[in-house]
Amino acid sequence: MKATLTFRWLFYGFALSLLLAGVVLPVHAQRAISDDEVNAIAKDLFCPVCESTPLDVCPTQACADWRELIRTQLAEGKSRQEIIDYFANQYGDRVLAEPPRHGFALLLWLFPGIAVLAGGTLFVRFLRQTIRTESVSPPVAPSHQPLPEPSDDYLAQIEQELSQR
Amino acid sequence: MQETAPEPTLPSSSFNIGNIAIWTAVALILAVIGWGLLNSQATRPEVGHTPPNFDMAFFPTYGLDNQTQTSLADLQGKVVVINFWASWCAECKVEANELETTWQKYQDQGVVFVGIAYADVESKSIDYLHEFNVTYPNAPDLGGRISHDYKITGVPETFFIGKDGKVAKVQIGPIDEATLHTTLDQLLQE
Numbered sequence: 001m002k003a004t005l006t007f008r009w010l011f012y013g014f015a016l017s018l019l020l021a022g023v024v025l026p027v028h029a030q031r032a033i034s035d036d037e038v039n040a041i042a043k044d045l046f047c048p049v050c051e052s053t054p055l056d057v058c059p060t061q062a063c064a065d066w067r068e069l070i071r072t073q074l075a076e077g078k079s080r081q082e083i084i085d086y087f088a089n090q091y092g093d094r095v096l097a098e099p100p101r102h103g104f105a106l107l108l109w110l111f112p113g114i115a116v117l118a119g120g121t122l123f124v125r126f127l128r129q130t131i132r133t134e135s136v137s138p139p140v141a142p143s144h145q146p147l148p149e150p151s152d153d154y155l156a157q158i159e160q161e162l163s164q165r
Numbered sequence: 166m167q168e169t170a171p172e173p174t175l176p177s178s179s180f181n182i183g184n185i186a187i188w189t190a191v192a193l194i195l196a197v198i199g200w201g202l203l204n205s206q207a208t209r210p211e212v213g214h215t216p217p218n219f220d221m222a223f224f225p226t227y228g229l230d231n232q233t234q235t236s237l238a239d240l241q242g243k244v245v246v247i248n249f250w251a252s253w254c255a256e257c258k259v260e261a262n263e264l265e266t267t268w269q270k271y272q273d274q275g276v277v278f279v280g281i282a283y284a285d286v287e288s289k290s291i292d293y294l295h296e297f298n299v300t301y302p303n304a305p306d307l308g309g310r311i312s313h314d315y316k317i318t319g320v321p322e323t324f325f326i327g328k329d330g331k332v333a334k335v336q337i338g339p340i341d342e343a344t345l346h347t348t349l350d351q352l353l354q355e
Binding site: 048049060061062064065066068069089090091092094095104107108110111114115117118121122124125 | 283309
């Protein structure tokens with residue numbers, strides 16, 4: 001009797017599992033992917049045909065096909081990075097809006113930092129050189145030089161001429 | 166009062182961190198500019214020149230003599246027709262039947278046709294091949310490497326490689342059956 005009851009509960013549990021699997025899994029597999037979800041990834045990819053046109057706004061058939069591919073892969077449960085990686089692998093790094101962080105393209109990421117470092121170094125060196133030049137340079141003669149004292153003869157002559165007036 | 170002579174200053178070393186940073190930045194700038202120039206000035210393989218070699222991993226059931234992959238170098242000694250196409254390309258559909266008809270005629274005469282699907286979704290490529298009953302070998306342009314090396318400016322484009330392994334003709338845009346026959350007859354006689 002007890003064994004029959006246990007078997008019955010097992011049967012119900014199994015039937016319920018089947019029911020859930022039958023309802024939930026197809027719903028997950030067929031989840032409708034919105035255009036916004038597709039475009040959130042498409043904006044980080046470039047059209048293969050047009051020059052520098054993001055995939056999310058490109059009107060060509062090639063881009064429409066690619067957007068559908070993104071939709072399919074999202075529906076399959078792939079992550080954003082997995083989809084981006086797929087496109088880079090399948091169509092090349094040139095379809096990526098951001099240059100990859102490996103290989104020669106890594107230079108493009110490092111370049112701004114190195115440029116700032118080099119520019120800062122140059123600026124500091126320029127400042128140091130300017131300060132050093134000012135500290136070791138000889139005193140500069142003042143631009144306002146006092147007039148030479150007039151001689152006594154000259155003063156006597158002026159006083160004489162004034163007294164005659 | 167005795168004046169003190171200024172202390173002699175040693176010349177600074179030319180290998181300090183500042184110099185290294187500056188020269189590194191200069192080298193990087195030159196490298197980036199050089200890379201850009203190389204990419205912008207590269208042109209498609211010209212007639213009489215040896216084309217870039219490439220590997221192909223064929224679409225399922227679209228291999229060459231039951232091979233799933235091969236390279237252009239393996240086809241040396243044969244006349245090779247490399248056709249770049251895409252399922253989204255309207256002009257490719259114009260030449261699709263003519264390419265297949267010509268392939269049927271020449272495949273036993275030492276001619277190999279290779280279709281390269283450019284920037285295409287694989288399932289769409291397969292649908293296209295079925296739609297036009299294409300039977301010659303076809304492969305995707307994985308990583309965009311082949312189209313990059315051949316500097317194609319669009320699709321369709323067709324390259325004819327002679328038995329000597331050099332480019333014999335480049336067709337930009339759709340090709341017609343008469344041009345295909347004339348070119349292949351000429352190359353087979355060489």
